[in-house]
Amino acid sequence: MIPAREIREKAREYGVPETTIERDYAQNWLLKHLSPMNMALKGGTGIRKVYIENYRFSDDLDFTLLERMDKDILKELLNKAIREAKEGSGINFNDEIQIEENVNGFEIPIYLRILRRGGTPLKIKLDLTSSEKESILLSVERKEILHPYSDRCQFQAKVYSLEEIMAEKIRSLFERIRPRDLYDVWYLHNRIDREKMLNTLYEKCRFKNVEIDVSSLEDRKSDFANAWKNSLGNQLKELPGFNYVYDRVIKQVGEYETNGNS
Missing domain, CATH: 3.10.450.620 (JHP933, nucleotidyltransferase-like core domain)
Known part of the structure; x- marks a missing residue:
């Protein structure tokens, strides 16, 4: 030890x-x-x-x-x-x-x-x-x-795979309120094979009957914000601002929603 x-x-x-x-x-x-x-x-x-x-x-x-x-x-x-x-x-x-x-x-x-x-x-x-x-x-x-x-x-x-982790993290945004999911989706955005991840995401959402719906994330913004520091404060030296991360995730997920419905 x-x-x-x-x-x-x-x-x-x-x-x-x-x-x-x-x-x-x-x-x-x-x-x-x-x-x-x-x-x-x-x-x-x-x-x-x-x-x-x-x-x-x-x-x-x-x-x-x-x-x-x-x-x-x-x-x-x-x-x-x-x-x-x-x-x-x-x-x-x-x-x-x-x-x-x-x-x-x-x-x-x-x-x-x-x-x-x-x-x-x-x-x-x-x-x-x-x-x-x-x-x-x-x-x-x-x-x-x-x-x-x-x-x-x-x-x-x-x-x-990192793409499968990312896909489950995005799906989780619509199943629960855990700020770490928001953080992980934001952080991994430019570190994965986007096409591979999207195909996996849509199939995983179908498996659990989960809908990618940006409006539901927007409705729960305050819930994520209230839990942000308490949830992640002991896991990072420098915690990025909630609004900075949230706004970027909303934009990312909006693209996934559009692609999934097209």
């Missing part, structure tokens, strides 16, 4: 709380031992962990299962991964896990301690989408993990 000094130095360097660095570091070790499982990393954590170095931090680990998986088998595999991550890293992961089923799959909170010995432990939430609840349209890639810490944690992870 890296020394406490390194965690504190990284927190100062990136302008985030020490707990953000602790969680990010623990995520990598957990990912290493989850990587043999047949599931693909996605979302903001997928962006940070394999595609864009020093991207915004993320609290959760989001995956889509690539096969149907029984809850008991899933628990056995997760317990094994947590045990191995604990042994390999020295991080004090809690061995006891509870798997909560939801409409899309499974949610598993994992608790750990690094710097703090008392008080509330840190939490990493695993969010696993069942294979039948999501349509993966582009090839799942295998990428080297980005590990900006001094110990050795080298491995490859199965991950969505």
Whole structure:
């Protein structure tokens, strides 16, 4: 395990709380031992962990299962991964896990301690989408993990393509109010294959019966704005202004809506 000094130095360097660095570091070790499982990393954590170095931090680990998986088998595999991550890293992961089923799959909170010995432990939430609840349209890639810490944690992870991550992020804008989706769509706009992403987006929206409708985003502007700083403030050193990001995303999504209806 890296020394406490390194965690504190990284927190100062990136302008985030020490707990953000602790969680990010623990995520990598957990990912290493989850990587043999047949599931693909996605979302903001997928962006940070394999595609864009020093991207915004993320609290959760989001995956889509690539096969149907029984809850008991899933628990056995997760317990094994947590045990191995604990042994390999020295991080004090809690061995006891509870798997909560939801409409899309499974949610598993994992608790750990690094710097703090008392008080509330840190939490990493695993969010696993069942294979039948999501349509993966582009090839799942295998990428080297980005590990900006001094110990050795080298491995490859199965991950969505950047275009598929972007497509799901845009769709999510019309399913929920999470400022990180807005930020990710803005940031990735010029970093993806636009044609490939659009074809994926329209198919994914059809799969979930979601409509790309700019007016619905405009109706919820204040909701996104009110949650902007609280949601992203601990994940970035310099948070861009909400209106700047929002206006550009509205313009981008307006183009996607027009193309989708043409």
